Amino acid sequence: MDKIKKNKVIAGDFVDCPIIITFGIFGVVVPKKDLQELGLKALSIDETTIAAYELLTPARLEEAVNGIARGLVTTTLLGPIGLLGFKRKKGVNQIIINWAFEKQSLITLTDKDFAKFRAKFKDLEVNATKVVENNSSTADELLKFKQLLDAGAISQDEFDKKKRELL
Numbered sequence: 001m002d003k004i005k006k007n008k009v010i011a012g013d014f015v016d017c018p019i020i021i022t023f024g025i026f027g028v029v030v031p032k033k034d035l036q037e038l039g040l041k042a043l044s045i046d047e048t049t050i051a052a053y054e055l056l057t058p059a060r061l062e063e064a065v066n067g068i069a070r071g072l073v074t075t076t077l078l079g080p081i082g083l084l085g086f087k088r089k090k091g092v093n094q095i096i097i098n099w100a101f102e103k104q105s106l107i108t109l110t111d112k113d114f115a116k117f118r119a120k121f122k123d124l125e126v127n128a129t130k131v132v133e134n135n136s137s138t139a140d141e142l143l144k145f146k147q148l149l150d151a152g153a154i155s156q157d158e159f160d161k162k163k164r165e166l167l
Contacts, residue, residue, distance in 0.1 A: 006092060006110050013103035014043070021113055024120070028105075038101055045117075049100050051164055052126045055114075056094040056106075102160060141166050 007019040009028060018029045026045035035043060043049065093114040097105045109117055118125065142163060149159040 006108060007113055009105045009107050010094070011106040012096075013099070013105050015105075019045070019107060019109065021116070024116065026117060026120075045097070045121075047121070047124070050121060050124050051098040051100045052124050053098065053121065054096045054126050055118075056096065098164075 007021070009015050009017045009019065014028055014030055014034065017031075020027050020029060028043040028045065030043045035041065091111050092108050093111065095107050095109060095114070095117070097107060099105070145154065145159050145162045145166075148154045149156065154162075
């Protein structure tokens with residue numbers, strides 16, 4: 001059985017960077033050059049650095065396998081890495097983090113550490129398949145705005161703003 005390294009970034013921005021938890025404070029050990037590009041001295045995981053996150057549950061992964069939801073939601077959230085198939089390992093949780101500075105990462109946390117993470121950041125958790133008021137899914141809404149972006153009808157900033165609102 002593959003031994004998965006716990007508490008680390010496994011895809012997206014900051015891939016292979018470990019996640020540390022000290023005295024209840026979460027952080028990502030990021031190379032100095034990446035921190036400098038972001039204008040940061042360290043990358044803490046807190047309310048100022050996370051725009052939103054989503055736990056990839058087995059049900060969510062199964063939904064994602066079914067066509068457009070998978071291609072759109074995971075690609076929108078994680079770019080090309082969103083097309084990869086991720087399977088949940090026992091005792092390890094996979095979480096998509098949408099950073100406040102327009103980057104995304106797929107991280108793993110142990111069950112114990114995820115419980116702490118979820119308690120601390122419960123207000124930032126989203127479900128990418130929640131239904132919006134007009135009965136279309138968030139994925140449908142994102143697809144609509146992505147198509148407008150690709151057609152040049154809206155700017156990248158407008159798309160990013162709408163994506164944050166929907167998620």
